[in-house]
Amino acid sequence: MTTAFLDITGAGKRFGAATVLDGVDLSVGKAEFISLLGPSGCGKTTLLRIVAGLMPPDTGKVVLDGDEITRKPPHRRDVGVVFQNYALFPHLTVAENVAFGLKARRAPAAAIAPTVARFLDLVQMGAFADRSVRALSGGQQQRVAVARALAVGPKLLLLDEPFSALDRKLREAMQIDLRRILREVGTTAIFVTHDQDEALTMSDRIAVMHRGGIEQLGTPAEIYHRPATPFALDFVGLSSRLPGKVASEDSGIVHVDTGAGAIRAPGNFISGSAVVLGVRPERIAVGTEGENRIDATLRDVVFQGARVQLHFVAPEGGRLLVEAHEVPPGVAPGVTLPLSWKLADTLLYPATPEGYAA
Amino acid sequence: MSTTRRLDPVLLLALPATLYIAIVYGLPLLFLMGRSLFGTGGLDSFVGFFADPFSWTVLANTLRSAALVTLVCLVIGYPTALVLARAGGFAQAAILVAIILPLSVGVVVKAFAWQIVLRRDGIVSQAMTGLGLWSEPQRLLFTEAGLVIGAANIFVPFMILPIYAVLKLVDPRLGEAAATLGASPIYRFLKVALPLSLPGIVTGVAFVFSMAASMYVIPSLVIGDRFQTLATLTGRSFLFMRNEQLGSTTAVVLLALTVAVVIASASLSRRLGGAQ
Numbered sequence: 001m002t003t004a005f006l007d008i009t010g011a012g013k014r015f016g017a018a019t020v021l022d023g024v025d026l027s028v029g030k031a032e033f034i035s036l037l038g039p040s041g042c043g044k045t046t047l048l049r050i051v052a053g054l055m056p057p058d059t060g061k062v063v064l065d066g067d068e069i070t071r072k073p074p075h076r077r078d079v080g081v082v083f084q085n086y087a088l089f090p091h092l093t094v095a096e097n098v099a100f101g102l103k104a105r106r107a108p109a110a111a112i113a114p115t116v117a118r119f120l121d122l123v124q125m126g127a128f129a130d131r132s133v134r135a136l137s138g139g140q141q142q143r144v145a146v147a148r149a150l151a152v153g154p155k156l157l158l159l160d161e162p163f164s165a166l167d168r169k170l171r172e173a174m175q176i177d178l179r180r181i182l183r184e185v186g187t188t189a190i191f192v193t194h195d196q197d198e199a200l201t202m203s204d205r206i207a208v209m210h211r212g213g214i215e216q217l218g219t220p221a222e223i224y225h226r227p228a229t230p231f232a233l234d235f236v237g238l239s240s241r242l243p244g245k246v247a248s249e250d251s252g253i254v255h256v257d258t259g260a261g262a263i264r265a266p267g268n269f270i271s272g273s274a275v276v277l278g279v280r281p282e283r284i285a286v287g288t289e290g291e292n293r294i295d296a297t298l299r300d301v302v303f304q305g306a307r308v309q310l311h312f313v314a315p316e317g318g319r320l321l322v323e324a325h326e327v328p329p330g331v332a333p334g335v336t337l338p339l340s341w342k343l344a345d346t347l348l349y350p351a352t353p354e355g356y357a358a
Numbered sequence: 359m360s361t362t363r364r365l366d367p368v369l370l371l372a373l374p375a376t377l378y379i380a381i382v383y384g385l386p387l388l389f390l391m392g393r394s395l396f397g398t399g400g401l402d403s404f405v406g407f408f409a410d411p412f413s414w415t416v417l418a419n420t421l422r423s424a425a426l427v428t429l430v431c432l433v434i435g436y437p438t439a440l441v442l443a444r445a446g447g448f449a450q451a452a453i454l455v456a457i458i459l460p461l462s463v464g465v466v467v468k469a470f471a472w473q474i475v476l477r478r479d480g481i482v483s484q485a486m487t488g489l490g491l492w493s494e495p496q497r498l499l500f501t502e503a504g505l506v507i508g509a510a511n512i513f514v515p516f517m518i519l520p521i522y523a524v525l526k527l528v529d530p531r532l533g534e535a536a537a538t539l540g541a542s543p544i545y546r547f548l549k550v551a552l553p554l555s556l557p558g559i560v561t562g563v564a565f566v567f568s569m570a571a572s573m574y575v576i577p578s579l580v581i582g583d584r585f586q587t588l589a590t591l592t593g594r595s596f597l598f599m600r601n602e603q604l605g606s607t608t609a610v611v612l613l614a615l616t617v618a619v620v621i622a623s624a625s626l627s628r629r630l631g632g633a634q
């Protein structure tokens with residue numbers, strides 16, 4: 001990508017014997033919203049701290065807007081951060097918190113009050129300007145933290161799991177609000193989360209992180225429909241998995257023997273290699289319409305409001321998950337049913353032990 | 359929902375301390391104040407005290423030496439507290455021991471050690487003349503500078519520890535947040551760490567000032583009779599001059615002074631630091 005606004009190349013970090021970041025490359029375009037999605041301990045915060053200048057990387061470099069900033073101290077980077085615990089200044093009011101960065105950068109005194117008012121209005125906290133920040137709820141503190149970070153007009157905004165302390169309803173409202181605000185201001189943002197729904201909802205692109213590296217970088221649709229690795233398949237969305245062995249390969253279509261029957265999938269694998277098949281739950285149906293068919297035994301029915309999840313088991317360790325609007329009539333755990341899906345919806349991965357452990 | 363206003367039983371835990379302070383401290387203090395106000399001289403003794411120019415010298419000595427000791431402790435203690443709060447694990451434990459252990463050495467022992475350091479051919483004098491800062495060897499012993507150096511040495515832990523206790527509770531992410539907002543290290547210190555540590559500074563200043571204003575043993579050992587403070591004058595009045603009226607008067611003036619400084623510094627910090 002030649003138009004990258006932020007370019008991270010080969011970022012590495014070790015703590016003692018543990019490699020926390022293993023040569024991460026990431027390019028972010030201007031005004032883009034990128035999520036770092038990954039399980040706890042995969043290095044998301046570490047990567048963010050390196051970009052913010054709060055921690056030096058052992059290797060690699062960070063270029064922002066054509067400027068190499070790898071060794072620049074944080075206060076000269078123009079990179080804003082919204083911390084997980086918000087880190088508001090407890091001795092200042094809401095308005096003083098938002099004004100802090102402007103004063104530190106010696107903005108003209110006459111410009112400070114209008115800017116503060118504008119950003120407080122943007123996050124709908126105008127009525128709280130003179131309150132102490134200690135008297136605010138979690139969601140309100142979160143809004144102030146966003147306003148404070150944006151008020152100085154940073155080139156890049158980093159957000160480290162900013163919604164993780166909020167309840168689900170507030171969280172969903174804040175997700176929509178934050179996207180609206182960032183679009184209005186036109187700020188480039190990197191958003192850390194370990195919540196896949198949050199990443200899928202908000203992002204222009206998602207970087208799926210695993211063990212100190214980026215496993216896949218792509219749009220939410222790419223990540224969801226074409227997960228590049230078994231880890232991405234597992235971590236983003238629920239899915240079915242069937243272990244098997246490649247029987248033959250013919251012009252991009254692979255025939256796989258699974259314990260429950262023969263399956264065809266798009267891919268290029270040598271005959272005899274061990275593979276894992278994956279299918280997204282909403283792509284499987286009870287019935288025989290698709291090219292791939294299998295008989296599986298219903299194990300559990302999980303009611304989820306708008307949908308039901310049907311958990312099936314197939315012979316030789318296959319797990320299949322079907323999402324439907326309702327339980328088909330006469331179906332109860334223990335029955336064996338035919339399941340089917342399209343050839344094009346079949347995902348194929350080499351069967352690495354690591355992929356399974358993920 | 360109970361509407362009866364019963365005493366919180368937890369308050370009973372304060373009973374031993376309350377009794378102890380009332381008997382050992384409160385009663386004698388009341389007695390002393392009563393004697394100074396309603397004794398033979400009554401209020402006249404205060405009028406007499408303030409009419410005497412020597413009293414003003416004593417008052418100035420007390421305030422100046424205590425203020426200097428407090429200042430020295432603050433200047434030395436604040437950076438130490440900052441380092442202590444940032445240090446981790448072993449370094450922190452080592453510094454804490456280094457600060458607290460000297461408290462177990464008595465003042466008298468320390469005073470003799472200072473004689474070695476502060477006399478005319480002592481280490482300080484030799485170093486200063488060696489560096490060319492002093493043209494000839496000088497004696498710090500038996501001077502007010504020597505007193506301030508010595509007293510600060512003893513009281514500095516009482517400045518470091520309360521500031522450290524407050525700084526340790528300040529979220530390190532606040533400094534990081536300030537940095538990402540564009541604040542330089544100095545700006546961060548002045549606008550974040552310093553205001554948030556004000557309660558610790560106030561406690562430290564109140565501790566050190568009240569101890570320095572009322573110190574008796576240290577000036578007696580380091581300077582002697584030529585330098586009188588309210589505390590040494592009080593001691594002399596009771597012990598040598600048998601002038602209990604003067605002694606209780608100076609004691610009450612000293613008490614009023616210390617209480618005033620503590621209250622003033624607390625209200626000052628509240629004004630500086632917002633609603634802490």
Ligand SMILES: Nc1ncnc2c1ncn2[C@@H]1O[C@H](COP(=O)(O)OP(=O)(O)OP(=O)(O)O)[C@@H](O)[C@H]1O
Nearest residue numbers: 015018020038039040041042043044045046047194
């Ligand atoms: N200062 C440090 N010293 C030693 N190890 C550290 C340090 N900071 C982070 N680590 C380790 O580095 C790994 C990655 O940490 P990091 O905070 O980046 O994870 P994360 O992806 O943000 O996880 P989470 O979702 O739980 O916040 C963890 O195993 C952590 O224990």
Ligand SMILES: [Mg+2]
Nearest residue numbers: 044045046160
């Ligand atoms: Mg983290």
